Amino acid sequence: MDSLQFDRLLSARMKRRSLIIGAGALAGLAIASQKPSRVIATPRFTDYPFSLGVASGDPLPTSVVLWTRLAPDPLNGGGMIPNPVPIQWQVATDAPMRQVVQRGTAMATPELAHSVRVVVEGLQPDRWYWYQFQVGKEISPIGRTRTAPALGDRLARLRFAFASCQDWQNGYYTAYKHLAEEDLDLVLHLGDYIYEYGPEAGKPRQHNGPEIVSLEDYRNRHALYKTDPNLQAAHANFPWIVTWDDHEVDNNYADAIPEDDQSQQAFLSRRANAYRAYYEHMPLRPTAFPKGPDLQFYRRFAFGDLLEFNVLDTRQYRTDQPCGDELKPRCPEAFATQATLTGLKQEQWLYRNLTRSRSRWNVLAQQVMLAQFDFDPRPTSELFNMDQWDGYVAARQRLFQFLQNRQPSNPVVLTGDIHSSWVHDLKADFNNPNSATLGTEFVGTSITSDFPQAFIAPVTAALPANLHTKFFDGAFRGYVRCEVTPQQWQTDFRVVSTILAPEATVSTLASFVVQDGQPGAQRI
Structure with missing residues (x-):
């Protein structure tokens, strides 16, 4: 029929x-x-x-x-x-x-x-x-x-917030209570909407059942997260634009390659279940309906003549993390020209969008940190996160070469994943502080997911060796609020006092602005 x-x-x-x-x-x-x-x-x-x-x-x-x-x-x-x-x-x-x-x-x-x-x-x-x-x-x-403004209409202001990484077990979603009360036009979610893990002892809340694999498992896990009244309030108050990262399926997966020793066939069956449940629980258009373990998810949204979001998918098409993944010195695989986070088709789609754009601000909404960051402060050694763009150096350099050659207006990158707050100048050559600044990256902290306390001091110690990094904080959870006008972009890092109790206050930890035509962020 x-x-x-x-x-x-x-x-x-x-x-x-x-x-x-x-x-x-x-x-x-x-x-x-x-x-x-x-x-x-x-x-x-x-x-x-x-x-x-x-x-x-x-x-x-x-x-x-x-x-x-x-x-x-x-x-x-x-x-x-x-x-x-x-x-x-x-x-x-x-x-x-x-x-x-x-x-x-x-x-x-x-x-x-x-x-x-x-x-x-x-x-x-x-x-x-x-x-x-x-x-x-x-x-x-x-x-x-x-609704969005009409294409090409002059828009005086856009206000939005972005969030990511909301491990149910790690704490309460009080950040969403405060986000729901903000004066916003929309919300952007950058991934890790759910976590796949089983219950963990000693956590404020518990997952419903063991690590999820089946379609019913993923449905029940999405339902658990959506029972939270603060998350419901944030959804009910604003339209959302969503993308995923890894935990919607399996930690640090890359295309058809799982984190652990699952067979590829078993993992693709699991991925199909995860993608299906994600589609069922998100306000996505029917064109995103998954075909087995595949779901075409990257897409573009324009808001008048002011801003365009290029919403990326850096999980479904990426090559395997180099050097065995994790935090370590880069091996030759990290510089391989064929290595990719987006896949060739999505990469070319992004370049076409940026070439054709007539918007004042051009946003890449994506998952893992784009800027280089050497976590080892010693000049004779290095530590890079292989799951981030630091493990895909050639792909990042292609993007930066495009930005340098075509010069789309005001590139801004919005990132989640790392459960901490960062601001980076995107440099043509990160190893040369005097090289051109091509754009700005704002990395948002998590709603609840943990950034280990023991990591904060080593990262802070490494900041002087990464001069393009303007800001870092690993202590606070929350969301990021952005107000964009034709003249400037302002980012406010909004943080809650605690995630360990249902009630918490909210405050602005730091604010930065980017002026039109002047790449690089300045703290205010």
């Missing part, structure tokens, strides 16, 4: 004039290669079905993606009947949901864990909307989202 036949059949059953079927649901049904189960229009739930909240994402000038998942028993497979369930949705221009501008019905199917994504088209650029879901008599929380 093709999608048109299915749509007609479902429309006849529901007797509605305007029934909208989620593209993700159709994709799931097609993959299952089964006839659709009987639609349950008014299911009975054992508990509140919107236990994982609501979210929106991938904002464009006239459309945005809305997301929810029916899960009355979220940590045990969801607790839903194995039938499709229609979910009503509506979008309004006011918070009380009185000025409804669009409404419809999406289908939550068991093939996608009863998650839905609604691509709402025909919206006005650069404005706030509110949205809500309903199934039977159960009503979801109200979410708020915002």
Whole structure:
């Protein structure tokens, strides 16, 4: 049965004039290669079905993606009947949901864990909307989202925050409580949304079950994280643009190569499960639907004439970490011309975007630290992180050569992964402090994931040997707030007083600005 036949059949059953079927649901049904189960229009739930909240994402000038998942028993497979369930949705221009501008019905199917994504088209650029879901008599929380400005429109200001690395076990998500209260237009998540590990003794919170491998494992782990009320609040208040790093699948994996001794076949099966569950739990467009262990995820977002995000994927296509991975001196493999974090196709896509861009600020939103950093302060020895761009020197040099030759306007790199805060000048030659500064990198700390206390002093001791590094802090957790205008970019490192208790205060640890046309950050 093709999608048109299915749509007609479902429309006849529901007797509605305007029934909208989620593209993700159709994709799931097609993959299952089964006839659709009987639609349950008014299911009975054992508990509140919107236990994982609501979210929106991938904002464009006239459309945005809305997301929810029916899960009355979220940590045990969801607790839903194995039938499709229609979910009503509506979008309004006011918070009380009185000025409804669009409404419809999406289908939550068991093939996608009863998650839905609604691509709402025909919206006005650069404005706030509110949205809500309903199934039977159960009503979801109200979410708020915002469309991007029209392409080329003059934009006076964009405010956003970026975050990463939210190990559930390591602490509480109080940073998200404060992030949800910020005056922002969107949130950018740079990876490690979940962690795959089993329970660890002595932690403030515990993972639900052993290290995750199966599709149900990954679904339950995503559900655990999404039960957090502070994370739900941050999702409900702003549209999100997301990308992943390694822990959404397996620590430090590289393409089809796992960290441990799994067979490639077993790992690709695990990766397929992880990618499927990630898609089911994120407000992604249906074009991101995974094909087995593959999911085309890198993409671009433009905000008027002010800023473009190039959202990268540095895990799915990378070659194996050189020199045996970890922190060590670089071996010849680290300089190999064929080594890559992005793969050739994504690398060329990025260069095309930067060449064509007419935006004032051009952002690379990615996972691992781009700047060089020698962790050994002694002049006769060296230590580099092989999982970062320091293990892929030729690939970084190609990027820097492109930036030097083509000179896209104001390159800024936003990075997660390392659970600490950094600011770097991106130098044409990191070993020559007098070489040209090509751009700026802001590295955000984690929401909760640990940066070992014992590492702080050695990194601090190495700072004088890395003159391009303007700032480092490993003690605090939090997020990064950015305010961008045509004249300048301001970055505020926002940190919480503790992650070991549900309540914590927030403060600004440090602030930096980059002036238009003057690469390099200055502390204010």
